[in-house]
Amino acid sequence: MFRAQALLLALLLALAGLLGALGRERQRAAALGRAPDRAGGKVERCVTCHVRPEEDPGGAHARAAVGCSSCHLGNPFAFDKARAHAGMEPEPGALRSVARTCGRSGCHVREAARVATSLMARASGIVSVNRWAFGEVSEPRGTATMVDLLAKEERTPAEDHLAKLCAGCHLHALRASRDDAIHGNGSGCSACHVARRLPGAVPRPHPSVDAHVTDDRCLGCHSRSGRIALTYEGLYEIEPAQAAALGTAATTLHDGRPAGHAEADVHRRAGLSCVDCHLHTDLMGDGTRHEHSESQVEIACEACHGPARDGGETTWAEVRDPITRDLLRQQGETRPPGERVRLGRHGTPVWNLRPSEGGWSTLRKRQGVALATRPTPADANHRLPGHERLTCSACHSAWAPTCSTCHTRYDAEGAQWDFAKAAETPGRWVEASEGYDARPPALAVRPDGRIAPAIPGMVMDLDAAAGSGPRVSRRLYASLDPHSTGKKARDCASCHLSSWALGLGTGTLSFESGAASFSPASPATDDARLAVDGWTLLDAPSPGIGTRVGLRSLDAAELRRALAVSACLPCHAKATDLVWRDFAGSKARLARGGTRCGFRSAGSPRPSARAEGAGLVGLKDIR
């Protein structure tokens, strides 16, 4: 009896089950796609639904070549949407999953591993300098990364400042929490390798993904802070009031900020884009956890223009760098083993620089156009005694964007987007300045002793008291390569007769009885001898400090030496002038034998038509 009842119950339940299964079977049959279900030589059922041409990124990552799941993960074998999309990565290239997407076996394993250690991902330089400026650490250096910082629940004022103003650019920031200016690119690898979706552009369901990183992708992030990408284009950011004054001469940047025009970098005018100079290690890192960008960036002017540094040139037979080999293969190029190749500072080959008749030529990577690369001439300008410590960019940087004063204040009552939380959170950092400018950069002494361009990096008043932070004034310059290289170097007077270039700030240099004095145009509130935008004083007991350990302004002795020639410049303006061959000897002869030198001792050096117009002017001419 019990068995019969059990059988009957089982039969009824089985019928119910079969009915349920019948319904699901009908659904399954109806939903079964009829399109091909293979891509890239493997089962890829994504393409049974995603069939539209505009859903294809094309190029090396074309749907037909790699399918969808190689980058987007998910389940390529599934027949229904829910299962197919389970575990999908909507943002391929994001560093959270890069080892399984771009960095998967057989694809870009080396590059993905490097990117995670690169400064674009870690931003350790920005983190350490900002913490130092806030007085939270003793030196502007450290290995803490933006990722570490964003993961913290309790943040210091400096960390909060970074999370709200700076963190939107680092490569870990996901698309939903990126800076407005770069929104749309995605994060990680995609930040550079995915075509930008500029405002107003027709949106494509799937952007192209390629190795040709166009300048507009760099612009998103590098139009901030040092603003090198803007400078390279011949643009400098200005305040709205300045834009109004400029009228039609002003322009609007991709993210709405107003900008003025200046001369673009000579390389830009030659059609070179960012990646034509910068090596893969400059951008994706070399696997070393560098603290600051200047140690990660390998390329230097000398690599192309020479003279090559010791060990800066080899032959392709000696090149072992696999990524460079991959790049050549992608470009369909080969290099004979015996061909010479120049190297970056850490030994990475500059593969698009090739020996040519009488020198070297640079290949524009995207267009494949070769440009003759002018070698550094061994002339008087480049052998000028006393200028051995100058970097190329110290003279050849035509201008740099400057924001001479900055007021940063924490408003506890306000709210602001927080890149760590991907939401607006209480507290707002408010920045204000007296306007932007574009002018020849000042000079700094780098930690390695060389003299390089510098701009006011953090000449600022910081008031974070409302956020339990400090209330301090900082007078820090930052050294940078502005990316405003000109074929023509700045003239002697633009450094030796410029208070700005010498780090004294805006004002008037005067010479009384052979001694220089400086009168600031706008004195600083804490020291009337100091210009509000100045870095140091003529007789400062110690030089001004910068945003790196060891970076400083010219010290008093260096300033004296720089100014010592200023009296002669109005007449002897050219480096070819014989007086510069042995300046000390020239001065001694002048002291011994009297002079007809036009410079006396009153006021500023007079302009000399003769000095500007004449070719060779020597001591013999003024005796």
Next chain:
Amino acid sequence: MILGRVTFGLLAVALFSGLALAPFWSAGRALESLETLNGATPWGFFLRGVHAFSAWGFLLGTLAHLGEVLWKRTESRLRPAVWWRSVALLPVAVLALLGGFLMRGDAEAQAALAVWREVSSSVPIAGRALAALLLGLPGADLAPVSLHHAGTFTLLAWLLTAEHGGTLLPDLRSTVLAALASFAAAGLFPVSLGPPVAPDGALLLGPWYLLGLQGALLDLPVAAGWLLPLALLLAVGLVRHADGRARAALLALAAAWGAGYLALTLRLLLAAR
């Protein structure tokens, strides 16, 4: 005992549904073949469901029948050697089912395969050889797993069940009942597959009957993966040879083991949520 006969029937249903599934499964493309079975083969999902539910039913039936035997103190009806072989049916059933789980080839199965390889390798002296024998070499396809699933362990389970029941084949009524129950469950409750790749940070769960062991391995050395089950089997097996307080102590030990196992299962499920 009807429970024992129905359990045998469930084994028969699992065997025949497994035979029907075999042509659709590929050792080198396990997940893909199962997705195709589920999504592109008419009634494939149902057939897979019948196989899964009948196999789970067999394991549950074996456990329940064991409990029934111990409760009714009927273990002494079996000769000691037969009793020990009947007790051995429990790990054989688990290993047969585990093989089926591993054959899914999804992220959960891959994780379980890695764990099981470690557990097998931790057996002294013969561990690595045992792991290679049962699971194949690391990186190889799932052919060895499938052979043991469909061959070794299924055959063993059949032989041990037949010896225990004293009959080579299950009776028709029990088999029909088992089949109907499996159809009902397969029709009403679809059997899912896991993701091909584990989502970041996700805690992947093994088969439901091994969750307690998985939970234990979060805290214990990997050798606990075979030592703990062995302890249970010894306790249950020795019941046949014990009387009075010794029997009660062994049963208490087994019960405590089971309670602990359930607690670890719950803890793991809560952690996974």
